């Protein structure tokens with residue numbers, strides 16, 4: 260059985276997903292692409308061999324020959340497009356976030372619950388990153404005892420001028436919010452956000468530091484620095500009762516010369532998480548054939564956005580904020 264996929268939005272991420280789908284995913288074919296920028300859609304179709312260029316997202320979703328939809332258009336389009344996919348009964352892999360606000364995510368959740376089956380996967384691809392998977396497997400082995408603290412670092416080279424502290428949380432640190440819940444298999448119950456106060460430091464991309472408590476009593480922190488200058492760098496360390504597990508960036512080569520050794524950082528997230536994006540896509544397509552949902556669900560998408568909003572509130576009010584969630588629908592157990 261071959262799954263015919265339609266991709267909505269083929270900018271940086273959508274074009275990458277299109278290349279991954281055609282080059283690395285057996286059992287799938289790229290049936291259609293669309294983009295608000297028609298020339299961009301035609302260029303990506305020519306490069307990837309997509310069978311058609313659709314005029315708009317509705318034409319992709321309502322195309323009877325499209326079995327499943329991948330949404331990689333901007334965040335503010337995700338809710339409406341995902342709801343349209345659900346109304347059409349089409350499985351959808353929606354890039355993160357599921358929607359910018361928890362309220363919008365709840366609308367998607369309600370529609371999926373009403374339909375009675377899981378059709379939505381959210382593109383929190385770190386669930387498929389080999390380094391995080393090894394970390395989780397080692398924790399689950401029990402060898403190191405229980406998890407006590409989780410440190411996360413997430414650094415980008417530079418941030419656009421409009422990228423403020425709220426975006427650092429809801430656009431970037433959401434990856435750490437998601438992966439911390441997944442690794443520790445628990446919910447985050449409170450958040451407090453701190454910002455260094457360095458005179459004259461640029462506001463855009465300035466660091467935010469988030470401290471969470473979990474329902475299991477653990478402490479989680481996230482350093483999010485979108486203007487870190489030196490490279491794209493994601494690291495972490497899980498501290499357990501009998502040892503720690505460090506999350507390292509994969510290193511492919513090291514230059515040794517002049518009494519020094521040098522390793523290299525990627526300029527952005529795509530090389531670092533290439534394996535995760537590929538494994539996520541393969542797992543999504545397989546899940547559509549065998550009917551077993553994988554990856555981040557709409558519930559995970561909702562919780563992540565709700566935690567991000569609590570982070571915004573902490574940032575505005577300068578205090579710790581309790582994270583309130585709606586009861587989890589049975590569909591997501």
Ligand SMILES: NC(=O)c1ccc[n+]([C@@H]2O[C@H](COP(=O)([O-])OP(=O)(O)OC[C@H]3O[C@@H](n4cnc5c(N)ncnc54)[C@H](O)[C@@H]3O)[C@@H](O)[C@H]2O)c1
Nearest residue numbers: 268269270271272273294295296331332333334336354355
């Ligand atoms: N999972 C990850 O690691 C990761 C990383 C980066 C971005 N993202 C997410 O992926 C999404 C896309 O980000 P990007 O960096 O590729 O952005 P981008 O701006 O490069 O691409 C977005 C594309 O969508 C098109 N578009 C805009 N409105 C549209 C509409 N209504 N219908 C169809 N096409 C439309 C734009 O013309 C553009 O080509 C965002 O939601 C972003 O948050 C996820």
